[in-house]
Amino acid sequence: MAAAHLDPLKHGYHRLAKQMAIDPDHAIFRRFGELSVLNVLRLQAELHDMEEQLKDTRLEDGESDDQSRKLYAFDFRHMRRCAEEGDSEQLWLDVRDVGGGFLTGIEASTWAEEHNNDFIGPIRQANLGTSDQLTDLLNGKILDLYHSIIGKRSKKRMLDNKIRLYSPRKITKIGNAIVAAASALFPTIAILVLYFVREMVHRIELVIVFTTLFAIAISLCTNAKRSEVFSATAAFAAVEVVYIGSTSN
Structure with a gap:
C-alpha cells in the first residue's frame, strides 16, 4: 500500500519550526558543547601555528636583500600588490596540520604566561557581577600560595606541568564564607571593645576607626554598589x- 502523500509545509521540520516560532518555550536545541570546544581548540592551534609562520616570514622579509620585501613592514598596499603577483607569503599563509601531539608541538606555548592578556573563556550567566577584589585575591596570590604548598602534591589538580585544575564554584563558596564570618565578627568585636573603654572621647575615636574599617571591608570583599556601602556603613x-x-551612664 502506497504511503499517503504528506504536505511538506504542514509536516516534518516545517511544522516543528512553525511550532517553535509560535511558542519559543518549545524551541530546544543541542549546543554540541564538546564538538564546539574541540572545533575552537583546533582553530586556535591553526591560528597559533599561522602566527608563528607569520613571525618567521616577517623576519625573512626584513632580512632579505630584496628591497621590495623590506617594504612589507611599512606599506600594506605594496605587500598586497605583490601578493596578487604571487610574491608575498606575509599576506596569506596556508593552513596545515600542526601535528606533534597535544601540547608538544608549537601549541605547547599557547597558554604561556606571555599571552596572559590575550585569553578569553566562556562566561557563566550565574557568575556575572560576582567578581570582587576578595574573589580575585582568592583566585590569584592565595591560590598560588596554596598550590605551591599543598595543591601541587595532588595529581588530580594538575592537567600537565603548567595547567592546574581548581573549581571556581568552591573558591566562590570560600569567599562567601569569609564574608559571612567577617559580617558577624565586625559588630560583635566592636561592641566588645567599646565595653571595656569607659572614656567617651576614646569610644568616639574607636567608632570612627571601626566604621572606616567596616566600609573598606565591604568595598573590598563584596561587589556592593557605592550606595549600598554607604547604607550599610x-x-x-x-x-x-x-x-x-x-x-x-
Whole structure:
C-alpha cells in the first residue's frame, strides 16, 4: 500500500519550526558543547601555528636583500600588490596540520604566561557581577600560595606541568564564607571593645576607626554598589552610637 502523500509545509521540520516560532518555550536545541570546544581548540592551534609562520616570514622579509620585501613592514598596499603577483607569503599563509601531539608541538606555548592578556573563556550567566577584589585575591596570590604548598602534591589538580585544575564554584563558596564570618565578627568585636573603654572621647575615636574599617571591608570583599556601602556603613555606625548611648551612664 502506497504511503499517503504528506504536505511538506504542514509536516516534518516545517511544522516543528512553525511550532517553535509560535511558542519559543518549545524551541530546544543541542549546543554540541564538546564538538564546539574541540572545533575552537583546533582553530586556535591553526591560528597559533599561522602566527608563528607569520613571525618567521616577517623576519625573512626584513632580512632579505630584496628591497621590495623590506617594504612589507611599512606599506600594506605594496605587500598586497605583490601578493596578487604571487610574491608575498606575509599576506596569506596556508593552513596545515600542526601535528606533534597535544601540547608538544608549537601549541605547547599557547597558554604561556606571555599571552596572559590575550585569553578569553566562556562566561557563566550565574557568575556575572560576582567578581570582587576578595574573589580575585582568592583566585590569584592565595591560590598560588596554596598550590605551591599543598595543591601541587595532588595529581588530580594538575592537567600537565603548567595547567592546574581548581573549581571556581568552591573558591566562590570560600569567599562567601569569609564574608559571612567577617559580617558577624565586625559588630560583635566592636561592641566588645567599646565595653571595656569607659572614656567617651576614646569610644568616639574607636567608632570612627571601626566604621572606616567596616566600609573598606565591604568595598573590598563584596561587589556592593557605592550606595549600598554607604547604607550599610551608616547602619553599622548607628548600632555603635546606640550602644554607646545606652551604656554612657
